[in-house]
Amino acid sequence: MKFNLFHKLNKPDYLLVGSIVPLSLFGLLMVYNSSVAMAIRDFGNQYYYLQEQTKWLILGFVIFLTFSFIDYRVWKKLSFPIMLGTIVLLCIVLLPGIGIKALGAKRWINLGFFVLQPAEFAKLSLIMYLSAWLTGVKKQKLFPFLLIIGVFVGLIMLEPDLGTAMIITLTSLAMFFYSGAVLQQFLFILPLFGAGATLLAVFSPYRLKRLLTFFNPESDPLGASYHIRQAIIALGSGGLFGLGLGQSRQKYEYLPEANTDSIFAIIGEELGFIGCVILIFVYLFMLWRGFRIARRIEDPFGRNLALGITTWIGIQTLINISAMVALIPLTGVPLPFISYGGSSLVIMLTSCGILINISRFVRK
Numbered sequence: 001m002k003f004n005l006f007h008k009l010n011k012p013d014y015l016l017v018g019s020i021v022p023l024s025l026f027g028l029l030m031v032y033n034s035s036v037a038m039a040i041r042d043f044g045n046q047y048y049y050l051q052e053q054t055k056w057l058i059l060g061f062v063i064f065l066t067f068s069f070i071d072y073r074v075w076k077k078l079s080f081p082i083m084l085g086t087i088v089l090l091c092i093v094l095l096p097g098i099g100i101k102a103l104g105a106k107r108w109i110n111l112g113f114f115v116l117q118p119a120e121f122a123k124l125s126l127i128m129y130l131s132a133w134l135t136g137v138k139k140q141k142l143f144p145f146l147l148i149i150g151v152f153v154g155l156i157m158l159e160p161d162l163g164t165a166m167i168i169t170l171t172s173l174a175m176f177f178y179s180g181a182v183l184q185q186f187l188f189i190l191p192l193f194g195a196g197a198t199l200l201a202v203f204s205p206y207r208l209k210r211l212l213t214f215f216n217p218e219s220d221p222l223g224a225s226y227h228i229r230q231a232i233i234a235l236g237s238g239g240l241f242g243l244g245l246g247q248s249r250q251k252y253e254y255l256p257e258a259n260t261d262s263i264f265a266i267i268g269e270e271l272g273f274i275g276c277v278i279l280i281f282v283y284l285f286m287l288w289r290g291f292r293i294a295r296r297i298e299d300p301f302g303r304n305l306a307l308g309i310t311t312w313i314g315i316q317t318l319i320n321i322s323a324m325v326a327l328i329p330l331t332g333v334p335l336p337f338i339s340y341g342g343s344s345l346v347i348m349l350t351s352c353g354i355l356i357n358i359s360r361f362v363r364k
Contacts, residue, residue: 012068013359016289019282020337020352024060024345026279027338028053033245034266035259035340037252049259049340056342060349067353072361075354076135076301079128086125089118090155107159117343119156119164123312124351126152126168127175131304134179142185145176146192163331166319169193171312178307214329227262230255231324234265235276242272259340261332264324280321283336287314290355296362306358309351 028050035049042048075082092098093109100108100115109116130148149172153165173189213225234250237243248269251258258266268276290310297303313336320335322328334344 010360010362012356013289013293013362016286016293016352016359017356019286019289020064020349021061023282023286023337024057024349027335027345028057029245030263030267030338031259031340033248033270034251034263038259041253052342053340053345056345059342060346063346064349064353064356067350068356068360070353070357072302072305072354072357073299075128075305076132079125079132082125083129086118086122087151087155089116090122090152093118094155094158107161115342117341119159119161120341120343120347122152122156123164123168123171124309124347126172127305127308127312127351130172130175131301131308134175134304135300142181142188145172146189148172161332163319163333166197166331167312167316167333170315171308174311174315175304175308179304211329214326227256228323228326228330231262231265232326234262235268235325238269238272238275240273242268242270242275245270257332260334261320261330261339262324263339264321264335267338268324283314283317293355293359293362297358298363299361302358302361306355309355312351313348 031053032047032050036046039046039048039050045051089109093107098109100110107117107119109118126148133148149169152168156165156168173193176185176189213219213228219225230250234248234255237249243249248258248266250269251266255262255265264276267279271279287310290306290313294303294306294310297306316333316336319328319331320333320339323330323333334341336348337345
């Protein structure tokens with residue numbers, strides 16, 4: 001199939017763009033609202049996290065715009081080397097003296113001008129590779145699929161990063177299902193992954209404590225259950241309409257990770273139940289547009305890629321919000337487009353740029 005790197009085709013999905021851009025700008029506002037106390041404590045500058053996130057948002061928008069014009073079919077040929085490069089990065093981050101260790105995990109590589117989190121890049125690179133691989137095979141091969149996922153999940157769990165491993169696993173399973181896998185294959189896969197997740201929880205004291213406090217939130221209120229209790233307090237304090245923008249009390253060092261994984265709780269405290277419902281509606285609208293693109297694109301690779309990116313955004317959003325409202329145990333998963341973090345924001349906007357480009361090829 002012939003294609004041009006840059007092309008002039010149909011108009012992009014402006015409704016999708018109209019949900020991505022405001023959501024990212026809203027995230028910038030909430031990063032500032034939630035990080036004032038931490039920024040003053042750690043840097044003596046209340047705008048520190050706002051300034052850093054603004055840099056990454058500008059970079060993300062530039063890449064988003066650029067990728068929206070690059071023919072998405074080029075990623076089919078590049079998917080294998082990109083995947084290999086990602087595996088190398090996941091190995092490098094584990095090397096002593098190179099990977100940055102924080103909060104008991106090695107997840108970052110300091111490049112001087114940028115701190116890279118390879119696990120975030122792994123989400124997109126694996127989606128690219130699976131989109132190409134599942135397009136090329138005539139029959140879904142279970143064991144090669146499990147081997148591919150096993151390499152990524154294994155390296156990410158060595159960091160360790162259970163949240164990202166869950167997102168990658170669930171997104172990959174969804175893509176395998178979309179590609180036409182038979183029910184018998186899933187009857188084999190689901191218990192396998194369920195048993196693996198259980199073993200990871202049982203044999204890790206930290207994860208086991210989180211799991212036990214999920215079933216009994218009243219236990220260890222100043223220890224393992226402290227985080228979720230503070231998140232629930234924040235959401236409960238917001239009531240129906242919230243305390244108002246900038247009026248959160250939990251951000252003053254009561255709620256851990258207020259500007260990253262727990263930012264949804266701050267949104268609920270400041271904007272209330274109504275604000276949370278509107279935010280969830282925006283996410284649902286974005287997912288609808290993404291799945292609509294996948295349904296209308298005729299190219300199998302483009303369909304798989306659109307399905308993978310959209311499913312990834314949906315799963316990550318669901319996990320983050322579910323953890324904050326105590327529907328599942330806490331996991332270190334950022335809220336897409338909103339949580340503080342350069343790697344997450346840039347990779348997410350890069351993925352959406354690819355999705356916008358796919359929308360240029362849909363049948364009208």
